Amino acid sequence: MPEPNATLASGLACPVPVTEYDRVQLGHGSGGKMSARLIRERFLPLFENDVLRRLGDGAVVPHAGPDLVISTDTFVVHPLEFPGGDIGSLAVHGTVNDLAMMGADPLYLSVGFILEEGLPFDLLDRVVASMARAVRDAGVAIVAGDTKVVDRGKADGMFINTTGIGRIPPGVRPDPELVVAGDVLISSGPLGRHGIAVMAARGGLGLAAEVESDSAALHPLVALLRDRIGGGLHALRDPTRGGAASALNEIASTAGVGIELAEELVPVPGVVRAACEVLGLDPLYVANEGVLLAFVAEEAADEAVRALRSHALGSEATVMGGAVAGHPGMVVLRTGLGGRRIVEMLPGDQLPRIC
Amino acid sequence: MPEPNATLASGLACPVPVTEYDRVQLGHGSGGKMSARLIRERFLPLFENDVLRRLGDGAVVPHAGPDLVISTDTFVVHPLEFPGGDIGSLAVHGTVNDLAMMGADPLYLSVGFILEEGLPFDLLDRVVASMARAVRDAGVAIVAGDTKVVDRGKADGMFINTTGIGRIPPGVRPDPELVVAGDVLISSGPLGRHGIAVMAARGGLGLAAEVESDSAALHPLVALLRDRIGGGLHALRDPTRGGAASALNEIASTAGVGIELAEELVPVPGVVRAACEVLGLDPLYVANEGVLLAFVAEEAADEAVRALRSHALGSEATVMGGAVAGHPGMVVLRTGLGGRRIVEMLPGDQLPRIC
Numbered sequence: 001m002p003e004p005n006a007t008l009a010s011g012l013a014c015p016v017p018v019t020e021y022d023r024v025q026l027g028h029g030s031g032g033k034m035s036a037r038l039i040r041e042r043f044l045p046l047f048e049n050d051v052l053r054r055l056g057d058g059a060v061v062p063h064a065g066p067d068l069v070i071s072t073d074t075f076v077v078h079p080l081e082f083p084g085g086d087i088g089s090l091a092v093h094g095t096v097n098d099l100a101m102m103g104a105d106p107l108y109l110s111v112g113f114i115l116e117e118g119l120p121f122d123l124l125d126r127v128v129a130s131m132a133r134a135v136r137d138a139g140v141a142i143v144a145g146d147t148k149v150v151d152r153g154k155a156d157g158m159f160i161n162t163t164g165i166g167r168i169p170p171g172v173r174p175d176p177e178l179v180v181a182g183d184v185l186i187s188s189g190p191l192g193r194h195g196i197a198v199m200a201a202r203g204g205l206g207l208a209a210e211v212e213s214d215s216a217a218l219h220p221l222v223a224l225l226r227d228r229i230g231g232g233l234h235a236l237r238d239p240t241r242g243g244a245a246s247a248l249n250e251i252a253s254t255a256g257v258g259i260e261l262a263e264e265l266v267p268v269p270g271v272v273r274a275a276c277e278v279l280g281l282d283p284l285y286v287a288n289e290g291v292l293l294a295f296v297a298e299e300a301a302d303e304a305v306r307a308l309r310s311h312a313l314g315s316e317a318t319v320m321g322g323a324v325a326g327h328p329g330m331v332v333l334r335t336g337l338g339g340r341r342i343v344e345m346l347p348g349d350q351l352p353r354i355c
Numbered sequence: 356m357p358e359p360n361a362t363l364a365s366g367l368a369c370p371v372p373v374t375e376y377d378r379v380q381l382g383h384g385s386g387g388k389m390s391a392r393l394i395r396e397r398f399l400p401l402f403e404n405d406v407l408r409r410l411g412d413g414a415v416v417p418h419a420g421p422d423l424v425i426s427t428d429t430f431v432v433h434p435l436e437f438p439g440g441d442i443g444s445l446a447v448h449g450t451v452n453d454l455a456m457m458g459a460d461p462l463y464l465s466v467g468f469i470l471e472e473g474l475p476f477d478l479l480d481r482v483v484a485s486m487a488r489a490v491r492d493a494g495v496a497i498v499a500g501d502t503k504v505v506d507r508g509k510a511d512g513m514f515i516n517t518t519g520i521g522r523i524p525p526g527v528r529p530d531p532e533l534v535v536a537g538d539v540l541i542s543s544g545p546l547g548r549h550g551i552a553v554m555a556a557r558g559g560l561g562l563a564a565e566v567e568s569d570s571a572a573l574h575p576l577v578a579l580l581r582d583r584i585g586g587g588l589h590a591l592r593d594p595t596r597g598g599a600a601s602a603l604n605e606i607a608s609t610a611g612v613g614i615e616l617a618e619e620l621v622p623v624p625g626v627v628r629a630a631c632e633v634l635g636l637d638p639l640y641v642a643n644e645g646v647l648l649a650f651v652a653e654e655a656a657d658e659a660v661r662a663l664r665s666h667a668l669g670s671e672a673t674v675m676g677g678a679v680a681g682h683p684g685m686v687v688l689r690t691g692l693g694g695r696r697i698v699e700m701l702p703g704d705q706l707p708r709i710c
Contacts, residue, residue, distance in 0.1 A: 042483060052500070
């Protein structure tokens with residue numbers, strides 16, 4: 001007999017966190033609180049060093065020459081193909097964006113494939129072609145690669161790791177620590193499309209409208225912001241796993257500021273809103289792969305929005321809130337009715353294997 | 356009813372390549388001919404660029420400042436722990452060694468974990484601690500990380516990608532293209548221990564003697580060779596997947612020279628030889644993780660062996676053959692009885708998931 005929430009949609013997992021404290025759970029990969037705890041308790045104490053401790057989207061490493069940024073990301077999205085992208089384009093965009101969020105120009109990628117025995121070559125070829133297109137469009141080069149094959153049933157088709165190297169141009173270096181009360185929070189576009197597109201591709205959602213993933217390389221937007229508002233650009237984050245809520249909680253905590261969102265300004269497309277209502281999800285926790293959140297100095301906000309809107313990827317850029325002196329470390333949503341609700345970091349697992 | 360070769364040892368796969376031409380097979384991950392073909396036919400044409408085309412152990416990237424080397428490797432070894440190491444130490448040594456084989460000093464690593472839901476934390480903790488020890492011993496730093504979790508049954512406990520960045524000191528830059536007829540081939544130690552240790556850890560081999568993996572970070576040996584013979588150091592390769600046979604075939608092909616091995620000089624420990632006889636394996640195809648093969652100028656050979664033997668990791672260094680003008684692109688073993696046998700690249704799959 002199916003469990004109550006299994007009737008919602010086949011293939012749609014919405015697990016209640018179980019308390020198997022001695023084992024890895026899906027929620028440990030969610031990008032939310034459980035992920036943060038896993039890293040803080042099990043990895044950091046052993047791998048501790050000054051660079052890693054910052055836990056940014058990438059690592060700035062000391063080096064003779066311009067500063068280099070390194071970022072790594074493994075992609076386990078299921079299914080491998082979805083409207084608007086596939087694991088290949090996602091693996092390029094995800095790591096390029098992590099570099100871009102550090103203010104860096106992405107230069108090089110390495111690619112590590114884990115292929116499951118029996119994976120059809122035509123699927124592999126489509127993914128590789130999509131990766132190659134994404135790399136070309138982003139103006140980066142894949143310079144190193146590795147391929148492993150595991151037995152049937154020991155992987156899920158294919159997993160891809162990409163690790164990126166970028167260069168930070170002198171001058172502007174966005175960092176969550178630079179965010180101060182009064183800063184304006186801008187979203188470069190509407191939220192929630194990637195997560196909903198992937199969920200829809202799992203089938204059984206019964207969603208009438210097709211949602212496409214927003215997956216895209218965002219470094220052109222970062223270059224525009226750098227050029228147009230310079231040091232007025234304080235922090236950048238791409239709200240992927242864990243959604244905008246988790247990204248903003250991280251920034252609030254790092255910067256020691258409060259963050260306020262104005263509900264009526266949070267850009268959620270109608271199809272995403274509708275899908276979230278059906279699924280019982282909160283759009284603020286749904287993953288994005290083609291949206292950046294920027295904290296900019298108040299006086300630079302108008303110019304920042306104009307800069308973003310001058311590019312196709314940022315044509316729907318909008319102010320959605322800002323940093324405040326009250327409730328430091330906390331994200332609060334002001335609702336249309338004048339209420340306030342605390343937006344917590346994703347506690348466990350909302351949408352597993354979304355990237 | 357078990358297939359004939361299944362009686363050899365439970366858990367020991369020795370598959371005959373099947374001709375499912377439209378799908379990924381285990382042999383595509385073997386590091387031999389099938390791997391090379393997969394990369395040449397399916398990846399390179401799409402990812403083509405000058406750096407990637409060289410297909411070295413790592414990639415030297417143009418950069419303002421000292422030359423940087425990037426290398427990536429994903430580890431899917433089964434079982435996760437084996438005598439002499441585990442997937443964690445292996446993931447550090449493997450990538451550090453790939454950088455070292457380019458003549459580089461390893462500096463930074465990124466780590467990407469794929470964890471299977473249900474993985475016991477005590478196992479994860481052991482692997483992470485082992486990784487941390489290996490990182491400390493190698494004098495490198497983990498600067499970026501990522502963790503993904505996939506559902507039960509969708510991975511095999513844990514997979515780890517490490518991507519490394521190293522710096523090539525000015526002066527010596529080993530490269531298979533520098534190998535010329537007359538060069539001497541030196542092995543820094545005995546062959547085959549890693550592969551046999553992992554196979555034994557799978558159980559059911561009935562091997563009396565315990566073999567430990569040789570897994571180790573080899574950059575101290577490279578630094579010694581660089582310092583002591585300088586430009587006399589022509590090429591380096593760590594014979595991992597596909598073993599010495601595959602590594603030497605790659606060098607013969609790149610350099611356009613023949614390679615001759617003297618059977619009586621090839622350093623195979625008795626326990627490895629015995630295990631290979633039981634298993635029907637050729638030690639030249641068994642993976643190593645703590646051995647380097649060096650091609651050095653004839654006049655530098657004695658000093659190179661002395662340099663290697665001055666370090667614990669190279670205490671059993673020995674000349675095992677050399678490059679010749681005859682049979683370019685081909686590796687030939689001169690047997691004790693005066694015979695000659697062509698040593699081909701690993702055609703398909705001998706030891707799956709050995710690293």
